[in-house]
Amino acid sequence: FQARKGQKVHVSISNEGADTYLFGPGISDSVDLSRYSSELDDNGQYTLPASGKYELRVLQTRNEARKNKAKKYSVNIQIK
Numbered sequence: 001f002q003a004r005k006g007q008k009v010h011v012s013i014s015n016e017g018a019d020t021y022l023f024g025p026g027i028s029d030s031v032d033l034s035r036y037s038s039e040l041d042d043n044g045q046y047t048l049p050a051s052g053k054y055e056l057r058v059l060q061t062r063n064e065a066r067k068n069k070a071k072k073y074s075v076n077i078q079i080k
Contacts (some may be wrong), residue, residue: 001054001077008045008080009033011056015073019059026050030057045080 003009011020011033021030026049031039033046033056040046048054058073 001056001079002052003048003054003079004051005048007048008041008043009048009054010043010045010078010080012076013058013073014075015071017061017064017071018073019061020075021057021059022046022054023057024048024050024054025052 005026009022011022013020016035020033022033023030031037031046033039035044056075056077058075060069060071064071
């Protein structure tokens with residue numbers, strides 16, 4: 001998704017077992033956007049550090065991946 005510096009992003013996912021990570025400009029590695037991440041503010045939002053194209057990745061645990069178990073989920077991304 002495209003966003004501007006200073007905008008806030010909120011991600012909600014239907015499967016609590018999946019981890020969500022954000023990649024993009026101004027982020028050195030990735031940012032954990034999972035529900036209890038310390039990167040989020042009190043409203044569960046992350047302030048974007050730069051303008052540009054961001055990528056959200058939904059990951060499963062290594063154990064589930066080794067067992068070839070895929071879980072269904074839906075994602076809602078809000079940008080304010």
